[in-house]
Amino acid sequence: MSGHDHDHHDGHGHHHDHDHSELSETELRVRALESILVEKGYVDPAALDELIQTYETKVGPRNGARVIAKAWNDPAYYARLLKDATPAIAELGYEGRQGEHIVAVVNTPDTHNMVVCTLCSCYPWSVLGLPPVWYKAAPYRSKAVRDPRGVLDDFGVALPQQTKIKVWDSFAMSWCRCAPTAPRGGARSNSPISSPATA
Amino acid sequence: MDGAHDMGGTQGFGKVEPEVNEPVFHGEWERRMLGLTLAMARPGQWNIDMSRYARENRSPRDYLNRSYYEVWLGGLETLMHERGLLSREELDGGKALLPRKDVPVLKPEDVDAMLRRGGPTERKIDVPARFKVGDRVRAKVMAPTTHTRLPRYVRGHVGIVELLHGAHVFPDSNAMGRGEAPQWLYTVRFDGRELWGDDGDPDVTVSVDAWDSYLEPVS
Known part of the structure; x- marks a missing residue:
């Protein structure tokens, strides 16, 4: 990964000439960290691989998509999901870390929901996987609570002026946004809750 | 603490820039x-609030110059250093100097159970909730020097209790190793104009998770 990429994904919005060396330094430090922790016997390399593999292959937005697909086809399940999302989601086997306490909210023609964590990066890992870089970066964390329409504009999404926006700044509970019904005429998106900001 | 991590409402960071087809990790070191x-939480025995505090407790310049996983690296270094698991000198030199501590280690066969268990924060307490849905409350004016989850932008402002979540571990206490001290947890809704005055959007509300002691009644 180049320094340019690093800066871009970082969301700092400007470029540092020394990024490449900074990045190499970080890479070297993490490499040294891993080898010393393994040497000391604090980290089992097989456990490390298992952890990484879990978040690369097992936990991701596909899980959330399955929850929503079930909700669209099963009104009783949908009702359970809105009433108490955590056990409803656990019915499909998705539970645990960063998904311990989930609340589901639904967009309506009048109300658009937006989820943020201004203090860190709280996110329902168990159903959406690890958060994307933009969700964790300063522009979104700073702007969502003050100018959510501006955030939507950054995504190229314009809502009717009369649409109300409910922003959920999450520090304890994880908030999942659900599309209320299945998209008509073919899926617009593979994952109906792939983004905490837009539709 | 009122650090750079408390970003809500700060201006000047520019546009939100989503990445098309973003990979889970950007490079091996992030992986x-x-x-x-995640692995070091077992030998380290710290809790999520301690981890968050270790990440945010740095100068604004340091925090903002780090990418997300670089903040994690800084936080992990602090936590290990505090517990004598790994000194900064050891990491700088790339060589083990301190003796190994007798601590539990995460085994590959325990990973799935650990992740499935997660870290639920709900607890039973005997105290009834002080507020009910619809009550008007004010977020207290406060400026603690240690970890808190009440962001600056709501302090002093009046909102409406929207949801009750039961009692949850109190991060301000748990982060400092002073016990879980569970309190009632609410979601409180603030109007855009209440938070941002005439510069706010009247059709926007912002709801925050707020522990009981962050709030005071408004008649």
Whole structure:
């Protein structure tokens, strides 16, 4: 990964000439960290691989998509999901870390929901996987609570002026946004809750 | 603490820039960083609030110059250093100097159970909730020097209790190793104009998770 990429994904919005060396330094430090922790016997390399593999292959937005697909086809399940999302989601086997306490909210023609964590990066890992870089970066964390329409504009999404926006700044509970019904005429998106900001 | 991590409402960071077809990790070191952070929680025995405090407790310049996983690296270094698991000198030199501590280690066969268990924060307490849905409350004016989850932008402002979530571990206490001290947890809704005055959007509300002691009644 180049320094340019690093800066871009970082969301700092400007470029540092020394990024490449900074990045190499970080890479070297993490490499040294891993080898010393393994040497000391604090980290089992097989456990490390298992952890990484879990978040690369097992936990991701596909899980959330399955929850929503079930909700669209099963009104009783949908009702359970809105009433108490955590056990409803656990019915499909998705539970645990960063998904311990989930609340589901639904967009309506009048109300658009937006989820943020201004203090860190709280996110329902168990159903959406690890958060994307933009969700964790300063522009979104700073702007969502003050100018959510501006955030939507950054995504190229314009809502009717009369649409109300409910922003959920999450520090304890994880908030999942659900599309209320299945998209008509073919899926617009593979994952109906792939983004905490837009539709 | 009122650090750079408390970003709500800060201006000047520019546009939100989503990445098309974003990979889970941007480089091998991020992959390792996630794994090391999760793995070290077993020998380290710290809690999520201690982890968050270790990440945010740095100068604004340091915090803002780090990418997300670089903040994790800084946080993990602090936590290990505090517990005598790994000194900064050891990491700087890339060589083990301190003796190994007798601590539990995460085994590969325990990973799935650990992740499935997660870290639920709900607890039973005997105290009834002080507020009910619809009550008007004010977020207290406060400026603690240690970890808190009440962001600056709501302090002093009046909102409406929207949801009750039961009692949850109180991060301000748990982060400092002073016990879980569970309190009632609410979601409180603030109007855009209440938070941002005439510069706010009247059709926007912002709801925050707020523990009981962050709030005071408004008649």
